[in-house]
Amino acid sequence: MSAISNRYEFVYLFDVKDGNPNGDPDAGNMPRIDSETGHGLVTDVSLKRKVRNYVGITKRYEPPYDIYIKEKAVLIEAHEKAYKELGVDLEKDDKKRKGGDRVPEARSWMCKNFYDVRSFGAVMALKVNAGVVKGPVQLSFARSVDPVLQFEHSITRMAVATKEEAESQGGDNRTMGKKHTVPYGLYRSHGFISAFYAEDTGFTEEDLQLFWNSLTNMFDHDRSAARGEMSARRLIVFKHIGEGESARLGTHPAHKLFDTVTVHRKSDGPPRSYADYEVKIDEAAIEKLKGKIELLDLI
Amino acid sequence: MAKSKTLKIKVWGENACFTRPEMKVERVSYDVMTPSAARGILEAILWKPAISWRIERIDVLNEIRWQSVRRNELGSKIPFSNVTKAMKDGKGSLALYIEEERQQRAGLFLRDVAYVIHAHFSLSDRKGPADNIKKFEEMFERRVSKGQCHHFPVMGNREFPAFFAPADDGERPHPVDRDLGFILYDMEFGVWDENSSDYESARPRFFRARLESGSMVVPAWDSAEVLG
Numbered sequence: 239m240s241a242i243s244n245r246y247e248f249v250y251l252f253d254v255k256d257g258n259p260n261g262d263p264d265a266g267n268m269p270r271i272d273s274e275t276g277h278g279l280v281t282d283v284s285l286k287r288k289v290r291n292y293v294g295i296t297k298r299y300e301p302p303y304d305i306y307i308k309e310k311a312v313l314i315e316a317h318e319k320a321y322k323e324l325g326v327d328l329e330k331d332d333k334k335r336k337g338g339d340r341v342p343e344a345r346s347w348m349c350k351n352f353y354d355v356r357s358f359g360a361v362m363a364l365k366v367n368a369g370v371v372k373g374p375v376q377l378s379f380a381r382s383v384d385p386v387l388q389f390e391h392s393i394t395r396m397a398v399a400t401k402e403e404a405e406s407q408g409g410d411n412r413t414m415g416k417k418h419t420v421p422y423g424l425y426r427s428h429g430f431i432s433a434f435y436a437e438d439t440g441f442t443e444e445d446l447q448l449f450w451n452s453l454t455n456m457f458d459h460d461r462s463a464a465r466g467e468m469s470a471r472r473l474i475v476f477k478h479i480g481e482g483e484s485a486r487l488g489t490h491p492a493h494k495l496f497d498t499v500t501v502h503r504k505s506d507g508p509p510r511s512y513a514d515y516e517v518k519i520d521e522a523a524i525e526k527l528k529g530k531i532e533l534l535d536l537i
Numbered sequence: 538m539a540k541s542k543t544l545k546i547k548v549w550g551e552n553a554c555f556t557r558p559e560m561k562v563e564r565v566s567y568d569v570m571t572p573s574a575a576r577g578i579l580e581a582i583l584w585k586p587a588i589s590w591r592i593e594r595i596d597v598l599n600e601i602r603w604q605s606v607r608r609n610e611l612g613s614k615i616p617f618s619n620v621t622k623a624m625k626d627g628k629g630s631l632a633l634y635i636e637e638e639r640q641q642r643a644g645l646f647l648r649d650v651a652y653v654i655h656a657h658f659s660l661s662d663r664k665g666p667a668d669n670i671k672k673f674e675e676m677f678e679r680r681v682s683k684g685q686c687h688h689f690p691v692m693g694n695r696e697f698p699a700f701f702a703p704a705d706d707g708e709r710p711h712p713v714d715r716d717l718g719f720i721l722y723d724m725e726f727g728v729w730d731e732n733s734s735d736y737e738s739a740r741p742r743f744f745r746a747r748l749e750s751g752s753m754v755v756p757a758w759d760s761a762e763v764l765g
Binding site: 262263264270272274279281282283299304305306307308309341343344347348351352360361362372374376377378379381428430432434435484487488489490491492493494 | 551552604605606607608609610611614615617620621624631632633634635636641643680683684685686687688689691695696697698700701702
């Protein structure tokens with residue numbers, strides 16, 4: 239199957255209810271927040287982690303959909319680990335380029351086998367100078383539409399970790415903990431897909447479909463005590479169309495496409511659900527771009 | 538050498554990180570876009586082996602503001618020998634496990650940036666018979682006005698998209714005078730190696746940058762001000 243031959247941009251809206259969409263390691267794992275404006279943030283890498291996990295579990299970590307950067311929580315086999323350690327041993331102090339004419343071959347082999355390498359790219363020690371596969375898919379930080387409020391909840395556990403603790407409490411055996419949530423936040427992220435890089439890494443229409451599926455479904459497979467209720471709410475894709483090269487290069491500036499999607503509050507008071515918002519697409523502006531841009535409303 | 542007229546482009550974004558080479562583990566951005574990052578943006582829009590871009594001036598339109606973000610990052614890269622071994626054997630795990638290699642890194646990024654880049658290109662010795670300056674000037678202007686690009690340009694890192702449009706004559710830099718110290722100009726690359734799809738060597742070059750009324754004038758690449 240051949241690589242995609244259109245440029246794409248997309249607006250991705252997701253929300254969180256009583257959960258922590260992305261903890262900030264600098265702030266004791268409180269939800270990330272822009273301290274100047276109070277808007278919530280979710281980093282690009284946090285979203286990409288979920289795409290990797292979704293593709294990994296649905297495709298069972300098998301080539302050509304294997305995942306290069308895994309979370310350990312998923313299957314690990316002893317022999318694989320042994321192999322890895324052996325491999326690392328072989329490497330030792332080697333920082334210089336090695337492999338000569340096999341480098342391009344190894345690079346494309348990695349792209350072929352690993353979904354995340356051919357979508358997002360990867361830094362592999364294949365070159366001296368910042369050896370990279372640049373992936374076609376590029377995501378920005380997601381930012382909440384309105385400022386979010388960070389809640390801190392104290393919680394108790396009816397058990398203690400050690401005997402010493404139990405003794406000091408005289409058998410009361412309770413530990414206090416903390417949990418952080420935002421009551422509600424609707425987040426907006428922008429994404430970009432380059433057809434030229436897709437050609438380079440072999441990112442196909444099928445891969446693209448899988449990417450849309452993962453954005454649609456990934457939160458449904460990422461449930462945890464910390465996350466609360468997270469849902470993908472809207473995925474609006476702009477496909478650049480036209481003859482050959484122009485579809486690849488693009489037919490309209492990205493920022494103008496993003497401007498056609500606006501999110502408004504339709505209620506007063508603090509927002510607590512998706513129903514408090516209205517997402518509008520400027521139909522007239524899209525109509526004017528007929529033949530240049532195809533709008534795909536995927537969620 | 539024949540060179541194009543000065544081309545202008547406005548670029549802006551929500552965040553930017555033009556990483557200082559001396560602080561790249563926990564990334565700290567330079568105060569302004571480096572000529573090297575500006576070249577990267579122009580090349581994302583139009584580049585062929587026939588042309589090489591040179592930055593003349595960068596206007597800083599917004600006040601310089603900062604934001605700190607700490608993220609979980611991966612601490613290692615895959616060794617080349619592991620890939621070749623797996624290719625040969627047809628099996629083996631090449632995955633990296635994030636729990637084993639995790640590093641938490643902070644980044645000090647710029648926020649709410651906007652610049653006007655003034656630049657020209659000249660034709661390189663890799664030009665073909667059909668290549669001429671006028672053609673590429675027009676291609677560039679056409680692409681900028683239509684928003685076309687090879688890949689989407691970025692503000693230093695790929696998570697920070699750089700939106701672009703033709704520069705409006707009304708744009709005025711945020712008037713600040715500041716000595717920015719020595720900043721990275723660009724990398725000086727050695728000979729291209731087909732086998733590895735990479736340059737044989739790369740060496741950084743620096744210059745003493747100043748903001749005068751919000752503009753950073755970039756000296757010529759081959760001038761005495763540029764230190765290798």
